[in-house]
Amino acid sequence: xxxxxxxxxxxxxxxxxxxxxxxxxxxxxxxxxxxxxxxxxxxxxxxxxxxxxxxxxxxxxxxxxxxxxxxxxxxxxxxxxxxxxxxxxxxxxxxxxx
Amino acid sequence: xxxxxxxxxxxxxxxxxxxxxxxxxxxxxxxxxxxxxxxxxxxxxxxxxxxxxxxxxxxxxxxxxxxxxxxxxxxxxxxxxxxxxxxxxxxxxxxxxxxxxxxxxxxxxxxxxxxxxxxxxxxxxxxxxxxxxxxxxxxxxxxxxxxxxxxxxxxxxxxxxxxxxxxxxxxxxxxxxxxxxxxxxxxxxxxxxxxxxxxxxxxxxxxxxxxxxxxxxxxxxxxxxxxxxxxxxxxxxxxxxxxxxxxxxxxxxxxxxxxxxxxxxxxxxxxxxxxxxxxxxxxxxxxxxxxxxxxxxxxxxxxxxxxxxxxxxxxxxxxxxxxxxxxxxxxxxxxxxxxxxxxxxxxxxxxxxxxxxxxxxxxxxxxxxxx
Numbered sequence: 095x096x097x098x099x100x101x102x103x104x105x106x107x108x109x110x111x112x113x114x115x116x117x118x119x120x121x122x123x124x125x126x127x128x129x130x131x132x133x134x135x136x137x138x139x140x141x142x143x144x145x146x147x148x149x150x151x152x153x154x155x156x157x158x159x160x161x162x163x164x165x166x167x168x169x170x171x172x173x174x175x176x177x178x179x180x181x182x183x184x185x186x187x188x189x190x191x192x
Numbered sequence: 193x194x195x196x197x198x199x200x201x202x203x204x205x206x207x208x209x210x211x212x213x214x215x216x217x218x219x220x221x222x223x224x225x226x227x228x229x230x231x232x233x234x235x236x237x238x239x240x241x242x243x244x245x246x247x248x249x250x251x252x253x254x255x256x257x258x259x260x261x262x263x264x265x266x267x268x269x270x271x272x273x274x275x276x277x278x279x280x281x282x283x284x285x286x287x288x289x290x291x292x293x294x295x296x297x298x299x300x301x302x303x304x305x306x307x308x309x310x311x312x313x314x315x316x317x318x319x320x321x322x323x324x325x326x327x328x329x330x331x332x333x334x335x336x337x338x339x340x341x342x343x344x345x346x347x348x349x350x351x352x353x354x355x356x357x358x359x360x361x362x363x364x365x366x367x368x369x370x371x372x373x374x375x376x377x378x379x380x381x382x383x384x385x386x387x388x389x390x391x392x393x394x395x396x397x398x399x400x401x402x403x404x405x406x407x408x409x410x411x412x413x414x415x416x417x418x419x420x421x422x423x424x425x426x427x428x429x430x431x432x433x434x435x436x437x438x439x440x441x442x443x444x445x446x447x448x449x450x451x452x453x454x455x456x457x458x459x460x461x462x463x464x465x466x467x468x469x470x471x472x473x474x475x476x477x478x479x480x481x482x483x484x485x486x487x488x489x490x491x492x493x494x495x496x497x498x499x500x501x502x503x504x505x506x507x508x509x510x511x512x513x514x515x516x517x518x519x520x521x522x523x524x525x526x527x528x529x530x531x532x533x534x535x536x537x538x539x540x541x542x543x544x545x546x547x548x549x550x551x552x553x554x555x556x557x558x559x560x561x562x563x
Contacts, residue, residue, distance in 0.1 A: 146272075
């Protein structure tokens with residue numbers, strides 16, 4: 095199971111109390127993971143990536159295994175530790191006040 | 193006994209304020225959607241329990257929420273606002289071409305006849321419509337495709353379509369206003385549009401009387417007289433007696449004719465309200481005194497309404513969607529401030545009291561009169 099940590103506002107929007115756990119077919123990429131997340135929680139469509147371009151929203155970051163994956167290709171395989179569920183993928187709002 | 197329900201959108205959530213017809217004691221619920229900017233909350237006039245809310249965030253974009261129980265519970269619905277075709281460019285602040293980009297929904301206007309139909313005015317300026325309760329949105333692209341789009345430009349708040357008025361006497365006719373483009377009208381339910389800005393004069397554009405480019409802040413109509421429109425422009429309060437075909441200034445004796453809100457009395461179509469703001473560079477009341485001005489003559493002759501409002505050291509603003517009027521007798525008038533107060537008058541503006549004092553900055557206020 096893949097583990098995803100969402101920012102609090104998106105957890106509230108999706109009516110989640112904790113982290114997300116998802117089955118995602120191999121190879122696990124950002125695209126396949128976000129596709130699966132949006133199928134399970136359709137209210138998240140458009141809040142992490144653009145509806146049309148599927149580009150990451152500019153004030154969001156993707157972290158895992160102490161690495162910033164925000165600028166990786168959406169089709170690049172995620173680290174094995176994420177694919178195996180050992181480490182979560184963290185979706186994080188950029189530090190931008192508010 | 194009748195009830196009223198005030199729907200307030202703020203920088204950090206929505207609040208619902210309810211009272212009986214006396215409008216003296218209020219219950220406050222919220223924040224709904226805590227932490228999100230709620231640009232607008234508005235209920236269907238044919239199903240008062242159907243409420244729509246525009247929820248947005250610089251991080252997470254746009255969400256539309258829908259309630260079927262008067263705002264007690266909500267469900268997110270569709271949030272895909274895709275422009276029809278290649279959206280092209282508008283003017284940036286310096287006059288250069290800038291691509292059209294969707295940013296947020298400023299205003300939601302439910303249909304006068306069908307609770308499943310709702311219009312959305314968005315930034316960058318365009319008009320969308322949903323006929324399935326907000327699940328799917330289609331642009332009425334005849335507006336943006338009118339041909340003048342490359343001359344539209346953003347105001348300080350962005351290039352927003354902020355006002356939508358549905359003509360109660362003619363389902364084919366809609367008025368919208370864009371900052372900074374002006375007012376447009378369709379007479380064929382949104383297929384084609386024409387700018388209706390004749391008589392406006394704006395020093396902020398190269399040709400002060402140009403067909404488009406005017407920073408209209410708000411327009412208002414009394415449902416009994418859909419030919420008569422009132423406007424608070426960036427500067428100037430204006431009036432049209434021919435459904436927008438021509439405008440004349442009615443600022444009269446106002447202490448300043450800059451401001452954002454304008455609204456019409458529920459039962460007296462010649463009685464209108466504005467809140468003068470000092471200037472476009474100083475977004476607070478003149479003399480630091482918060483005053484609503486009322487005209488009983490459709491403009492030109494204005495009286496200051498001050499009872500119960502702060503008359504010293506007041507530096508709040510009242511934004512364009514933040515005034516509403518109920519239909520009780522006497523009608524109630526409501527407005528919200530960037531300081532987080534929502535003021536109510538149960539006597540058509542003669543006296544005022546805050547319903548709440550310390551909300552986040554108020555972006556919008558609507559009111560429902562309920563049986």
